[in-house]
Amino acid sequence: MPIVKLNINQQTYELDVLPWVSLLDAIRERLLLTGTKKGCDHGQCGACTVICDDKRILSCMTLAVMKNGAAITTIEGIAEGDELHPLQKAFIEHDAFQCGYCTPGQICSAIGLLTEGKAKTREEVKELMSGNLCRCGANANIIDAIMEVKEGGSREQF
């Protein structure tokens, strides 16, 4: 079995995984980091979004063996001890979730969005967050939360 070295949330793991194990399954079922969610397993929902070498990616659409040596951040790795990440705080303040299933993916995706720095307007934030679906329809509040962290921005009209 191939040995895969993954740095997840600043901790190094050496895993023997079979080649066909997705990064998502390795994170959830081998490392028991179950914050990252499996929605569709087909690249269509964004629930499995993690940050890999500073880029947001879908962990269901890649294999653990393909990420040997990569540095990955999951939802478990973004708070500093008890101090929540600003996006986590903003999501709570803005009621940006209902069932919460899409939330880890939304927040990891939003971190990627802010790191990329390509979205200037609310319209652009919406477009660049479209890879994260929310079945509860919390989207407007999700965008509010991201806008607040982005620029302390207030709610604009759609």
Add this chain to the structure above:
Amino acid sequence: MNNFDYQQAASIADGIQLVSTNNKAAFVAGGTNLIDLWKYRLMEPELLVDLNQVKEHHSIEEKEDGSVRLGAFVSNADTAYHPIIEKRYPLLSKAILAGASAQIRNMASNGGNLLQRTRCYYFYDPNVPCNKRTPGSGCSAIDGYNRIHAILGASDNCIAVFPSDMCVALAALDAVVNTSGTDGERSIPFSEFHRLPGDMPEQDNNLRHGEIITSIDLPEKGFSGNYSYLKLRDRHSYAFALVSVATGLELSGDIITDARIALGGLAHKPWRINEAELFLKGKQANAESFAGAAEILLQGAKGFKYNSFKIELAKRAIIRNGLMALHPEQQLPGARPSA
């Protein structure tokens, strides 16, 4: 889903060797199409050969003759946001950014984008006939629910469309696909890379087994002054095109001196008709001229039960996008209608 072995290609030559000698081997780059197809059992590789560790073809470079070379292993996102591409080929940037999602574009490679397979739903359903999946079994779409299917260049064997957005812009820009295989290197003009279904719908393109796309060349002319990508679909983002149009214009005053129009979502490959572009030369850049070009582009279009609406929609999109190309600064996120 089947089990498979995994190996990393150390070089292009190594990759060619590993895959060309094993007809059950496949390359993987971003994985966003291959892993999906494997989960649907549409691909059952015995060996996956990862191309990401190959040292070359990870950059975008301007060449002396004025052209630009896109490495096959550069991600779609890095390509769309690359300063050279944003400046000289904004049509390509816009088309890439209208496709998939930010996460997928971070993963997807330029080479893999050209090789993504159709989104025909019958192709994904093993319980029904599909000539593309199982040659000779029949086509479930021709008499089925064919709303997303082809109106141009289809055959009695398959009416699937090729779903890429990036490739619509590459077709308009006259890109060239560079490959390397057991028979050496090839440079394939974009119009000859993808195929029409004919009687071999299982073959989407002219790449051979074990042959690697190494780069894509963009000729100097980038239509960066007047361009537009318009994508019409069932929701504003994160959906495939029903109809898309890539337009590039060169203008002298309001007279068109050169034009390119490529269509997506309508055929088994990006659709371009030279006569439509010749027709526009010397004409005023207005709705009437674009309507004339639209008629030529849609000549021979044939609708099926649920997709005849695409014929009129495509014509209107060509006109609209021609006008949008006059105001590229007004382009909206997601290549929605503007102007």
